[in-house]
Amino acid sequence: MFAIATLMTLISQVSSTPYVPGGDSPAGTDCSGLASWVANAATGRPVYGSRFHTGNEEAALLARGFHYGTAPNSLVIGWNGGHTAVTLPDGTAVSSGEGGGVRIGGGGAYQPQFTHHMYLPMPADDMADPLAPPAPDAPTPDAPVFVDAMVDAPPPPADQLPPPAGDIVPADAQIAPPAGDLAPEPA
Structure with missing residues (x-):
């Protein structure tokens, strides 16, 4: 998936790009070109070269993994037959x-004129500001991580394995009799 920082970097880079109908390059774009760029960046596609327009926006967003409606903390795109905008x-x-x-600003995806909305869910990890201090209950990088040893941990090296259970005893081992047993008398 993507990080909010990736989208903010894209927006910073293309901010002030001129309005060019049908444009799909840093030389200029229109509303659906910008929505395409953001949707492409958010879904790991090349930013330029795969744009959509308001007439095929629904199909294009579905193909990129968007869902119908809106959701908090998600990338949301709103549109009607002639305009589209994005809310990060x-x-x-x-x-x-x-x-x-x-430009940054404007009504975004939630303008009342938009009759269609789609969103791309955002993993909680990607919402974190990398410069913000960690939450008080967040684990620190040095905190121990507990895993299910049966599933996640690799087996120990053979020279660190305990001896097998059972009656297998090395020939040169000296074994003490179990407590309570009497040693045989010498003959």
Whole structure:
């Protein structure tokens, strides 16, 4: 999946890109081009070269793993027959064509004019701000990690395995009789 930092980096790089109808390059784009770029970056696709438009947006977003509706802490894209805009998982609205080219701000995906909405779920780990201090209950990097040894841990090296159970005893081993047993009398 993607990190919010990836999307913010993209938006920072393309902010102020001129509004160009049908554009799909840093030289310019329109609203659906910007929505395409963000959806592509969020789903691991190359940013440029795979754009959609408001007429095929639903199918394009479904193909990228989006779901119908909206959800908190998710990448949300809203559209109608003539315009589209994006709201990033942290609530940042981004658009193109609302008063110029690509910009941070505007109504985002939640504008009342949008009759369609789709969202891409965002893993909680990706929502974390890498510069923010860890939550008080978050494990520290040095904290021990407990795993199910039967599933996750590799077996120990052969020279560290305990001796097998049962009656197998090395020939040169000296074995004391169990407590309570009498040693045989010498003949």
